[in-house]
Amino acid sequence: MAAKKSSSIIKKILLYLLLIAITLFMIGPFLWLLSTALKSASENIFQYPPKLLPEEPTFSNFGKVMDVFPFWRYLLNSTIVSGLTVILNVLFCSLAAYPLARMNFKGKNTVFILILSTMMIPFQLLMIPVYILSLNLGLQNTYLGMVLPHVTTAFGVFLMRQAFMTVPYELDESARMDGANSFQIWWKVLMPLVKPSLVTLTIFTFVSAWGDFLWPLIIVNDQNMFTLPLGLNMLSGTFTSDWRLIAAGAIISMIPVIVIFLLLQRFFIGGAMKGAIKG
Template sequence: MKHASNRWNSVGMYALLSAIAVVMLIPLVWLISTALKSPTEDLFQFPPRLLPAQPTLENFVNVWQTNPFGRYLFNSTLIAVLTVGLNLLFCALAAYPLARLQFRGREVIFTAIVTTIMIPFQIVMIPLYVLAVQLGLRNTYLGVIFPAIASAFGIFLLRQAFQGVPKELEEAARIDGCSELGLWWYVMLPSIRPALVTLAIFVFIGSWSDFLWPLIVLDRPEYYTLPLGVATLAGTFSLDWRAIAAGSVISIAPILLFFIVMQRYIVPTESGSGVKG
């Protein structure tokens, strides 16, 4: 009886999760369907048609040819990749001593860092803009990147991961004469690879989809990211929802691809399995 009950509980859980997944996918399917519909199809007919009657790529071609989406794609990719790399580097450097080293004020520093998570970006937006202008970072890639090169969430996540690494690994590395930086690079980082990948996914998605800060710090179209490029479609095509949908699909496709590629690395691993030889 207990086995049957557990089985039905599992079936119910999978059914619930499947229903939630379907509900979450409906907007994405509708967006892709709108992007594939021909100009002769009514987007607002009732009852609504989920699948296009005559699928066409004309909307994607028009958007790509009329707007410099290749440049927007390059800008977003460069900014997202640099943001991920710098965020992982600085967060890992900050989290390691907060997790493994003993020094006065460690907990106070960590508490102060975590507390900043509760501060909305809109509060620090104006000081950041003033600082960016004073540093000459307006209309530059670095100007878009620098507010996100480290994050309190990233430091918190990696600190928790560093604390889970067995002390035996650390002691063995020290006995072998490994320096503090070598211990961080060759032992600690490989041991927390799932946490690093998780943080990379969060940072990539946040950087790729960020609209507010690039809108503030950029006013030259050659530096626009994809979200800003999609926003320009509303004026360029006078609210042509097919074109806007096509631009949105182009914008979100790299996020989905990045997540699909990286999710295989988010798996529990033995702490010692990732140590480099």
């Protein structure tokens, strides 16, 4: 009995050691980034052997980042763009997914396959036509110009369609018996039931919108409309780049993503597990 117990304890210890090692391995680069951001100007950040702990930790790098470019303005721009993108993307993708999951009409599968096939076209290829379209619509230097190309994504439609398919059809039928129309079924029955997928889509869309570099750069010609990634890019100049500032900037830009994930984490993991069980 005792032997069995001790062997299970050893097993546990080994397991935890392994988990800790993997954790460190995963967050190691992040810790390195943090340590670089905290190093003061007198330290060689490329010294060999490398030092993890800064000799004189300082927060001044974070302050400096905000002076390099109009930080608050760019933060506002990024927030507006990402916020709008997420709201519209989740809304339109689930609206588009509803008929694909629930209604029967001619060419449904063709439509779905066509939507999916757009995932295979890289954005760089679409960029010029989308740019010309946006110019003609007068969307240059507008928030909407940055948001619109991302308001529906094939990935989102696909994700929401699969989510709706997992909801039993009987729920629709009983709602219809009670006199609900299609729109009400979508809004009152299906949407509350696919919250985990909505959250997943929210996080994915937010992360990609928050970090998007190329499209805002192309569509914006006015430095006041730049988003945070474009601003952070200014930290590395043509002739000089101070890695402390770059690290500090990278951390600042990561915070919102981490916060959003922490807030929505409960649902996110629920969603992932649900998907795993039901295939």
